[in-house]
Amino acid sequence: MADVWIPTGMQILTDGQQRVQVEGRNVRQIVNNLETQFPGTKARLFDEEEDDLLPGVAVIVDGEASQLGLLERVEENSEVHFLPAIGGG
C-alpha cells in the first residue's frame, strides 16, 4: 500500500495521523480510498465539479511533483504527498 502523508490541516480527519497506508494504483484511487478510510478528506483535495484535484493542490509521488494529477501512477510502496503548488517568478 502507498504511504500517504496527510497535510497538517487535514490530520483532524485522520485521527491525528500524519501518515496513513492507502491502497491505490493511481492518485485518483488513492483519493477515493482515502475518503473511504477517512471521510471528509476527499473534499479537501478533490473538485467534484471539475473532476480534478482542487486548484493549488500539488501531488508529489516519490519525491516528484506530478504533472498528471489524478492519473499519476502510484506504486505499491510509493510515497504520496499533497502540498501547495508553488508558482515561480
Added chain:
Amino acid sequence: MVDYQPNVVLSTQEFKVVGSRPIRHDGADKVTGRAQYGADIQLQGLLHGKILRSPHAHAKIKSIDASKALAMPGVHAVVTSADWEQPSGKVEDMAEGSIHNLRFISNNVLAYDKALYKGHAIAAVAADSPHQAEQALAAIQVDYEVLKPVVTFRDALKDGAPILHERLQSLSNPGLRAGGYKPDDDTSKGTNLANQFEFNLGDIEKGFQEADIIVEKETNTSAVHQGYIEPHTGTARWNTDGSLTVWSSTQGHFNVRDLMSRMLDLPVSKIKVIPMEIGGGFGAKGIIYSEPVAALLAKKANRPVKVTMSRTEVFEASGPTSGTNVRVKLGASNDGKLLAAEAHLTFESGAFPGSPVPGGCNCIFSPYDIPNTYLEGIDVVVNKPKSAAYRAPGAPAAAFAMETAIDELCEKLGMDAIEFRLLNTAKEGTRRATGPLMPYVGFVETLNAAKEHPHYSAPLQGPNQGRGVASGFWGNGTGPASAVAIVNADGTVALVEGSADLSGTRVAFAQQAAEVLGIAVEDVKPSVGDTESVGFTSNSGGSGATFKTGWACYEAAQDVKRQMIARVAKVWEVSEDDVEYVDGVLQHRSDPELKMTFRQVAARQNATGGPITGNAGVNPGGAGPCLATHIVDVEVDPDTGKVTVLRYTAVQDVGKAIHPGYVEGQIQGGAVQGIGWGLNEEYFTSDQGVMMNSTFLDYRMPTSLDLPMIDTVIVEVPNPNHPFGVRGVGEVPIVPPMAALSNAIHAALGVRVNQLPMTPGAILEAVWEKDGK
C-alpha cells in the same frame, strides 16, 4: 586585472552545441532598437487608453459619473467594472503554478465596489491621444466613502481592524493559496487573515530539548518592486468576426488568453494573443492588468486601444513582492548538527489573498537535513497593491531569516560557515520539512566549489570590512510546453516555440534542437509563436522555460530526425533500421557509400514525401531543484552606515548550462537584484497607505556604479530527468544575497541588522544600540 578566473564552469558532461556560447538570434534587433516591445505596436485607428486610479487606499465607491469625460473632444469610450460580469469567486488552476481567483483578478483590474489600495484602477478612458485621455480622467467624478486603511499585517490582524473583504474565506489549507469567498449564508465575522497553515516533521519539542545551542531571531522585510524596465502594456483589437487580438508584454501569452477568455466570457478560440518582446518580468508579468481594460475600451469604442502604464502606475498598481515578518528558531548540538528548526512566516499579500508564503515555507529549511521541524505560514490582506511573483517568490525573505540565524549559530559554535553547511546539507533522500524526500541535487558540490574558490580564502584588505556567506534553495518548475521545428529546403530549421523569451531562452532552445540534429545553431531560427501558431505553453516562470520548452524543442528535433531517417530509407530502398543519424549526416549502417547530409535531405523533402515538420507537446516531470551559495565582502563606514560591496561571488548548481554566458547573466542579475533588495530598495508607505517614492529617482535600485563585477561559478550536477541535465537558473540567485550581506555587515561591524533594506540609517541604529547610545 584579477588574478583568478572570474567566471568558471565546472562541467561534467560535454556536448557540441549545448554548453557553447553562440550570439543570440535576437541580439542585433535588440541592441539596434528594431525589436518590437509591447508599447511599440501601432495599428490603424489606434486609440490610447488611460486609467483613473483611486487616490485613497481604502474607500467605498458610491458612484461614478463619466458623462463629462465622454463629452470631451477626442474621447471615444469610458469603462468601469460595470462593463463586465463579475466572475465566480472560485479558485481556478489555469496552468503550472498559475492559480487564480478570477473575481480577485477582475476586481484588481477594475475595482468593483471598493478601492483597496492607492492606485487601484477605478475607470478607464480611450481617446485619440494620451493627453486627451488623461484630461478626460480628470473629468470623471467618483464619489468615495473614505475608509480607514490597514497598511501592515499587524494592524490588519488586530481586533476591530478595518476589513478589506467582508466575505473573505479564511483558510487553513496550504493548497488554496489564492483564497476565496465564503458562501452567501455564512454570516461569520469578516477577517483579513486569508490563509494560515502549518507543516510538522519529527518532534519539534524533543529536538529543541536535545539541542545544546539555540538561536532565535526575527526579521522584517519591506515590499520591493521587480523594477523591470518596460512598464505593463496591452493592446486589443476586436475583429469583424467577433474575435479579439491582443498584443501583450507578458511571461505567458497563453495564460493571458485563458484569463481573458474567462473574464470576457469568450471562447479561447476567439482570442489570439501575440507576444511582444518583453523588457523584463521577473515573475510580475505572469498576470494581467492592462489587457482586459484595453479589450473593454476597444469593444466600446469599436477601435483598437493600447493601454500602457507609467512608471508611477507600475509602482503603485502592479504587483510588488510582499512585506514580510519571519520568526525563526534553530537548535543544534555542540558538534554542529542541526536538530530542530521552527519558523513562522507572515506575508502581506496586498489587497487580495495570495502572497508567496507557501514558497517561503517550501524553501526556508530545504537546503538542510533537519530531523525535527515546524513551519507556519500566514497570508494577510492589507491596503496595498496585490503582491505578485518576484524571482523565487517567498524564498528570499525566508532565507534572510534562516541564513542569518545560521550565521549566528556558526558564531556561537565557532564553526566555519561553509563547513557548517556541509555538515548539515540536504542530499538525495533527505526528508524535507514539507514532507517529500529531496531528489538528486548538487548541494555538496556547490558548497565545495564555494569553499575552494579563491575568494573564500582571500584576506580582507582593511578595517570595517567583513565577509558573509549564505545559501539558498529553489525547487524550479515545469509545465506543459510546445514546439514546432519546420525544416527549410536550404537546410535550416524554423523553430517555433511557446515560451516568452525573458532571458535569451530562444538561443537555448535552438541549441538543444541543433544538438539533436547535429547542425549549427545559426541554422536554427527560433521564434516565439503566438497562441495560434504553436501549442499551449505554460508561463515562462519558475525557472522552468529552458527545462520544459527546451525539452519540447528536443522532442520536435527528434521528430524531424525520425522523419529524415524514413525519407532516406525510402530513397535508398532499405529498412529504417539500417539508417543511422550521426552529427547531421544520415548514413547506412553497413554501406559507407550511402550517405546524405541534413541539408541534402532537406533539399529533397518535398520529392520524398512532402514537407518535414517536427512537432512536440510535452508536460515533463522531474524538474531538478538547485542551490546557490554566495560570498560577499563589504566595507561599512561606521560613521555613516554606508555599505560598499567590494567583491561578490555567486556559486550555483544549474544542472547543465545550455548557454553558459546567459546563465552567468542570470546569476549576476539575480545577485544584483538581491543586493538592491538588501541595501537600498523599499516601498515607503505612509500610514494612509500611500507610496511615497513611486519614481526611480526615489526608489533606489543599484546601478553599475554601485557594484563590483559579480563573479560566477557554474556548478554542473546534471538533472537526471532532463535530456541534457537542465535544472533551472533564474530564481535561486536572488535568494542568498540579503543574508550574505547581513552576515558580512556583522563581520565588519559586529552588529546584526535584521530588517531589509539595510540602509545606512538601519545600520547606524544597530551600531548605536550596540554601543548603548
